Amino acid sequence: MSSVSPERIDLRRLLTPAPAETQSPERHLAPVDLPARKRRRSPLTGALISVGLVLGILASQLGLSIAVSQGAYEMRALEIEQRDLSRVERVLAQNVDKLASPQNLAENAARLGMVQNARPATLRLSDGAVLGSLEITATEAQANLVPNSTLAALPVVDAEGLLVPRVAPVLSDEPPVRWKGELPAPETR
C-alpha cells in the first residue's frame, strides 16, 4: 500500500529565498598572525654594502693600475740610465783607444826622453843562449810624423811629469835646403 501522505508543501518556503546560513557553525577561518619574522634591516644597509663593494673594487683596480704604471715609469727610468751609462762607456773606450794609439805613445815617450833599442837580443829558453848582441844600439827618440787629429786636445807628459801641450807632427815640404856652390868667404887683404 502506498500511501502517500501529502505533506504540506510550504510554498512560502519555496518561493522565498533560503535564509542565509547562520553564523552559528564554527568558522574555520581566523585572521592569520604574522609569521615570526627576523629583525628587519633597513634598505640603507644593503645599499651601503653594495656601494661599498663597488667602491672597493674600483679602488683596488685603481691601485693595481697605479702599481703597473709605477713599474712602467721605473722601467723607463732604468732604461734611460742604461742608455746614459752605455754612452759613458763608449766614450771611455774610445778614449782608451786614442791614448793607446802609437802616435800618443811615441809623442809621450819622446817627450820623456825615451830612446829605442833598435836591435834587441833574444834569449833562447831551451838552452839559455843569447842570440844577437847585448850591446845596446839605441836610436834617438824620433819625432812622430804620423798625424792623429783625435789627440789634438790631449796634453803629453814631459820629463818632469808635467802635462804640456802637444806639438802636432809637421810633414814639411821644405826640409833644410842644401847649400850649393862655394861657401862665401870674407874678403881679406
Add this chain to the structure above:
Amino acid sequence: MKQRITRSRSLLVFIVIIVAAGAFFVRLVDVQLVSASELNEEARGKRAVPVVIPSVRGDIVDRNGEVLATTDERYDVQLSPKNTRVNGGKFYRPDPHGIGTVEVTAAEAFEEIGEITGQEGEEIQEIVDEALADNPKSDFAYVKRSVDLSQLNELKELRIPWLTFESQHTRTYPNGAIAGNIIGFSSSDGQPQSGVEVSQDACLTGIDGSEEYERSEDGVALPGSVVVTKQAVDGGTVELTIDLDLQWEAQQTINRQVQNVQAEWGFLVIMDVKTGELVAVAEDGSVDPNDVDASDPTKREARSFVAPYEPGSTLKTLTFAALIDQGVATPLTQNLTPAYLEPEPGVRFGDSFWHEPMQWTMTGILTQSSNVGTATLGTLLSAEERYDYLQRFGLGASTQAGMPLEDSGFLTPAENWDRQTVYNTTFGQAVSTTIVQMAGAYQAIANGGLRVPPTIVRGCQDVSGDETVLDHGEPVQAVSEHTADQVMGMLETVANEAWFDEIIEIPGYRLAGKTGTAEQPDGQGGYRADFVNSFAGIFPADDPQYVAVASVAFAKGGDGATAALTAFHEAAEATIRTFGIPPSSGTYAPIPTEY
C-alpha cells in the same frame, strides 16, 4: 576608461624604450664588432709614433783586434724658436741651490748655452730670429751640431724646456793616419768615400730596426708603450791583416825618408811570405780619416794599389828566375858584358855606369844590375815565354786583396811588343806594376816558388759571430822550388856584395834583395830624367818570413836609392822586433860574380 589610457601610454613608452635600446644595440655591435679594427688603427695612428732604431756601423780592426775605425755617437742641439718667445720669453726651472723655482729669461739662457757650445749668446739669438723671420711658427732650428757627451750632459743640466737633443752616429778613427790610406774615410753625412770603408760596406752596414711608442697629446711618451716592431742588426767587424804598430813604424820610416830626400812620393810594403798577408802598407803623407781636408788631395787613396809604376831592375830577378826555371841558364852562366849594346838596328840600351866589357856570371850581372847583361841573357827565352812567366808572377792582373780598386798594372801581350820592348821588359821597363804586385812576385821567390795572392782584408765577422773569409785568388806555382832556392842564393849574394851592403846590414840576420832604379814615362812618349828608386828585400834569407819593398820617387835633395835602402833596413828591423824573428842560422855562401 582610465585603465585603457594608462595602458596605451605605458605601451608607447615601452615601445620607445625598445626602439632606443635597439638603436644603441645596433651601434654597439657596429663599434665593437664590425668597425672595430678600423677604429683601433685610427686611434693608434693618432697616438703612436714610429721611430727608426738606427743600426751601428761595424768596426774595422787590425790583425790583433785593435780598433782602427769605429762608430761614435754625437748629438745635435736643437731648439724650438717659437717656444722661446712663449710667456714673454721667460721660463722657470728648479733652483739648483735651494727649493722652489728660478725665473730665467731667454737671453740669459742663450748665454748659458753659448758658454757650453762655444757660441756667443747673440749668435743663438740670431738663429732664433732668422728662423722666426722665415716662419713665425717655426718649431725647429739647430743650435750646434755634433757636440760630445760631456757638453750634452752640461746642456741637459740647464733644464731649458725648449732645448732638445738628437743623437747621430759618426765615424771615428782613434789611430788617426795609421793605415788611413787602407781604411778610407767617410764624408760628413756618413757616406763612405774610399778604402775598406767602401769595399767592405756590405759587411759594415747593419739593418735599421723600427719601434713605435705612444704619446699623449702634449707629446710625452707613455711609458711602457714602446713596441719594437723590428730588431736592429748592427754591422759586422772587418778584420784586416795589418799590424797597427808595424804600420805606424813603416809610415814613420817612409815619411822620414821622403822628407830627407825631398821625394815626390814613397811607398813601403811588408808582406808575410808564407800567407801573402800584407802586414804593413805605408805611403808617405797618408790621409788622417778624422781630418781629410788637412791632407794632400793626391795622397788620399791607397796608392800602393792604384798607382803602378815601372819597376826597373827589381824585375831582373824574375827574368833570371824564368831562365833558371827553363833550364836555359844557371847562376854561374858566364857572359862577357859590355856597358852598351845595340843588338839590332833601332834597339839600344846601356848600363847605369860605364865599364869595360866585364866577365860577369849571371849572379854578377844581377849584383851589378847590368841592363846589358840582363837583356843579353833574358832574350835567350822567347817573348811569349817571358810574358807567360811575368803573368805567373802576378803581373798584368789585378790583385784581389780586398780594396775597392786595385790596378792591374800595364803588361801588354807579347805579340804587341816591338823590338825595343822585347829587350826593355827583361830589365823592368815598358811594363808597370803596383808595389803590392812586386811584393807578391818576391813573395813567390821567397816561398819556394809558390805565389800566394796578396791579402789585406782577412774577412768579415758579423754580429752573431759567423765569419766570412774573402776569396783572394788561387795560389800559383810560378817557378819550381829548386829555381826559387837558386834565385834566393843569387839575391843573398847581391845583398852582401853590392855597393849598399852596409846600408841594409842587420847583424845576426841574413838578408837578400835587389835594388831598382827605374825611369818613368813623362806622358809625352819619352822618359823623365829622374828615377823611382826601389829596394825589394827578403829576410831572413835562410828561412824567409817577410818581404819588404820600398820605393822612393824622384828625389830632389838627396839620393833616392839610399832612402829606399834605409827604408827597407828600418822596416826589416821593425818587423823583426814586432814579430820576434830569431836571428839567422847557417852561413852565407857567396856565389861567384865574376869568372
